Amino acid sequence: MAIVWEPVWEVVVIEHEGMRIRVLKDRETGLLACPICMHEMRSKRKSKFEDVGRFFFDVPSLINHLATHAL
Numbered sequence: 776m777a778i779v780w781e782p783v784w785e786v787v788v789i790e791h792e793g794m795r796i797r798v799l800k801d802r803e804t805g806l807l808a809c810p811i812c813m814h815e816m817r818s819k820r821k822s823k824f825e826d827v828g829r830f831f832f833d834v835p836s837l838i839n840h841l842a843t844h845a846l
């Protein structure tokens with residue numbers, strides 16, 4: 776028996792130090808998806824993004840990850 780994660784994404788807006796960022800959040804697990812990684816994966820695969828990317832359980836972790844894209 777396999778366990779399969781089937782995310783149900785909803786767009787949410789998070790605020791951090793005056794910035795408003797639109798991200799996808801899984802309704803069941805509460806996972807936040809990095810919008811930059813998702814965009815990259817979507818453009819490479821040329822198909823709808825489902826379960827590949829970087830995911831975080833809290834906003835500070837997502838913000839720290841987003842900062843690494845600027846390096």
Ligand SMILES: [Zn+2]
Binds near residue numbers: 813841
């Ligand atoms: Zn990312």
